[in-house]
Amino acid sequence: MFKSFVTFSVIQLLLLSAGALIIYKHQPNTQLTKTPPPALTQWYKPQNKRQVWLHNMFKLRREMQAIEFYAQRQDSENINKWLTSFEQHYLKIGEMVPSWNNKIDLSLVTAIKNSNEHGSFDKIPAQLKQLTANCQSCHDDYRSVVATLYRAPNFTNITLNGDIKLTDHMNNLSRQINLIKIATTDGLPTVAQAAFTQLSHSMEQLGKICLNCHKNSPQAYPSMAMTQTLVKLEQTLQHEDQKQQGQQLGALAVQACAICHGTHRLSFDNRTLLSQESSWQKLLKH
Numbered sequence: 502m503f504k505s506f507v508t509f510s511v512i513q514l515l516l517l518s519a520g521a522l523i524i525y526k527h528q529p530n531t532q533l534t535k536t537p538p539p540a541l542t543q544w545y546k547p548q549n550k551r552q553v554w555l556h557n558m559f560k561l562r563r564e565m566q567a568i569e570f571y572a573q574r575q576d577s578e579n580i581n582k583w584l585t586s587f588e589q590h591y592l593k594i595g596e597m598v599p600s601w602n603n604k605i606d607l608s609l610v611t612a613i614k615n616s617n618e619h620g621s622f623d624k625i626p627a628q629l630k631q632l633t634a635n636c637q638s639c640h641d642d643y644r645s646v647v648a649t650l651y652r653a654p655n656f657t658n659i660t661l662n663g664d665i666k667l668t669d670h671m672n673n674l675s676r677q678i679n680l681i682k683i684a685t686t687d688g689l690p691t692v693a694q695a696a697f698t699q700l701s702h703s704m705e706q707l708g709k710i711c712l713n714c715h716k717n718s719p720q721a722y723p724s725m726a727m728t729q730t731l732v733k734l735e736q737t738l739q740h741e742d743q744k745q746q747g748q749q750l751g752a753l754a755v756q757a758c759a760i761c762h763g764t765h766r767l768s769f770d771n772r773t774l775l776s777q778e779s780s781w782q783k784l785l786k787h
């Protein structure tokens with residue numbers, strides 16, 4: 502009996518310390534992010550036609566502003582009207598994502614209701630502040646993760662000409678730019694010219710994917726500025742001025758690659774990172 506207890510305890514201890522060791526070893530380079538409950542997915546595109554969750558949030562903010570506005574005017578009727586719709590949308594948080602029901606605090610709504618009934622309008626600003634703190638506590642944990650996961654443009658399934666993967670096309674673009682640089686550095690003008698022609702063509706191909714998402718306000722790619730730089734770059738390739746070539750190539754890389762990477766690639770990378778299995782699951786698998 503005692504022996505089995507000891508064995509049991511030893512095993513427990515070993516398991517615990519193994520767990521502690523994994524965490525300890527990973528601690529310096531591990532960041533735990535809370536991921537939102539899966540129930541939220543249905544309130545976003547593509548599962549839903551609209552970004553329902555986000556629009557409910559906008560309503561909450563507007564309704565709070567209206568309550569504040571009418572509290573200043575001591576307009577009980579309008580406070581009541583806006584508070585009623587606020588309560589309805591506040592409750593929707595828990596209706597849409599049941600596991601988040603515990604994040605809302607109806608006593609804060611009741612407090613404002615009471616102030617309004619008793620004509621204590623001067624109490625309402627402080628009560629709205631408390632409500633804001635309640636909103637903030639959920640936002641601190643989830644706002645940016647949710648915006649990234651559900652609203653950052655998704656490039657996963659985008660292909661060119663129906664079958665070329667975006668990643669492969671990106672790598673081609675990069676190789677073409679680098680080949681121009683290598684060839685101009687080493688005095689191989691014909692190679693540089695050929696790489697330039699390929700690059701111009703690849704950029705035009707890339708420009709076709711913008712329409713996948715920018716349907717209402719088409720994005721020109723290559724833009725006017727890029728086309729101008731391409732013309733200048735092509736001219737410099739006909740002479741052997743390495744400094745000029747380098748300048749135009751650098752300008753092109755910023756206009757045609759870096760600016761888009763700063764928005765679309767960055768947010769897509771974050772989205773991909775957050776969509777991966779949780780850090781804990783990963784930690785344990787290591």
Ligand code: HEC
Nearest residue numbers: 555558559561562594601604635636639640643644647648
């Ligand atoms: C249970 C969690 C939770 C609670 C409680 C909550 N929110 Fe949010 N809120 C979110 C999430 C998640 C987002 C991010 C949505 C997105 O970007 O698509 C968000 C985003 C917002 C936004 C958009 C922010 C922006 O600048 O883009 C507003 C406005 C907002 N919430 C208002 C409120 C108000 C007002 C309250 C309190 C009455 C509140 N929220 C309570 C989770 C919550």
Ligand code: HEC
Nearest residue numbers: 652653654655656707708710711713714715720721722764
């Ligand atoms: C997968 C969808 C998607 C694709 C493909 C895409 N975009 Fe965007 N883009 C967006 C969204 C959505 C925004 C709005 C801001 C945000 O959420 O990042 C945006 C914003 C922008 C902006 C800044 C805001 C503006 O409208 O001025 C520029 C510039 C831009 N895109 C250029 C391009 C170009 C050029 C291409 C093609 C080479 C492209 N995008 C391809 C989804 C996409």
Ligand code: HEC
Nearest residue numbers: 656667668671672674675678757758759761762765766769
């Ligand atoms: C639509 C905006 C956009 C433009 C313009 C753009 N890129 Fe990209 N790029 C992306 C996105 C999004 C990714 C991430 C794609 C992925 O991981 O599948 C990426 C990834 C890359 C990668 C990494 C590919 C890999 O193996 O993970 C390289 C290299 C690259 N781009 C080069 C370029 C070069 C060079 C240019 C300019 C000639 C350029 N890109 C223009 C959006 C853009």
